[in-house]
Amino acid sequence: MKDKISLAGDLGSGKSTVSDILISRLGAEYYCTGAIVRSIASDMGMTVTELNKYMETHPEIDRRIDDGIAALSEVDRLMIIDSRMAWHFTKGTFKVYLSCDIETSSLRIMTANRQGEHSATLEETIETTRTRRESEKKRYKEQYGVDIKDLSNYSLVVDTTVASPEQIADCIMAAFAHWQENKSYKAVFLSPERIHFPEMELDGDRLSPFTAQVERGEQTPYITVCERDGEFYLVDGFEAAMAHVFNFSTFIPARLVDAEPKGEYVRMKNSL
Numbered sequence: 411m412k413d414k415i416s417l418a419g420d421l422g423s424g425k426s427t428v429s430d431i432l433i434s435r436l437g438a439e440y441y442c443t444g445a446i447v448r449s450i451a452s453d454m455g456m457t458v459t460e461l462n463k464y465m466e467t468h469p470e471i472d473r474r475i476d477d478g479i480a481a482l483s484e485v486d487r488l489m490i491i492d493s494r495m496a497w498h499f500t501k502g503t504f505k506v507y508l509s510c511d512i513e514t515s516s517l518r519i520m521t522a523n524r525q526g527e528h529s530a531t532l533e534e535t536i537e538t539t540r541t542r543r544e545s546e547k548k549r550y551k552e553q554y555g556v557d558i559k560d561l562s563n564y565s566l567v568v569d570t571t572v573a574s575p576e577q578i579a580d581c582i583m584a585a586f587a588h589w590q591e592n593k594s595y596k597a598v599f600l601s602p603e604r605i606h607f608p609e610m611e612l613d614g615d616r617l618s619p620f621t622a623q624v625e626r627g628e629q630t631p632y633i634t635v636c637e638r639d640g641e642f643y644l645v646d647g648f649e650a651a652m653a654h655v656f657n658f659s660t661f662i663p664a665r666l667v668d669a670e671p672k673g674e675y676v677r678m679k680n681s682l
Contacts (some may be wrong), residue, residue: 413590414482414489415582416496418558419508420640421539422515422522424570424578428508429490431579436488443475443493459538462545469553494546494558504589506582507564511571511604512536512543512640561637561666565589565596569642572601573660581661598635599661602654605635606643606675613649620653630654633662636669643671 451461465471483501497505516535529535550558566585589595623630633647654662
């Protein structure tokens, strides 16, 4: 059975664009539930947000979509499955989650101009996007007992807020190769601007070897982060992370841990 990549993620995180690149590079087939949902909404004369609310009390629509996703488990072809729930229903996939800052994702949704998915202003679109995220989370939790926002469900989490689609695809393909060799592989790749850093003194002696590694193009040790409500907080690996910040790295390699942020934090987006 050929390996498949299930691609979930935040609204406006770039799943369709990244999927197009992966399909071209891998020669894979594409399956997208988003297009199915938009078609259903159009047929019912609803916006996508309205359909999401409707589906909270009409699970038959989700079941119709999810039966199709589950059937892909028996398809012996390399596939990119763009779906919120393929990681759960399609067996044995490389589970990828694309994460994006809500303001950036809302801007992308407005730019894409998909019917029924955005409002007239950025502020309204952010609120619409937040409502859709919460509606989907509630619906899947009630129907299937799973939390689609629990990032521990996924083999790979990639932050798409700043990186280009090509850089994101490069990251996924490299991680996919690691996963094919070791199916327990897990990693998170975050933009420095997405991380909340603890306010602490920087140790220059500890920083130097990490800076040298980054400058040589070598991978530094994975930092550890925790996630709360779509925000990432550094738990350990301060100097390694700062080496990437000072070298303007696209991604910082990280591991996700279940912890609570402690102390004062600052986001590099606000301080650079």
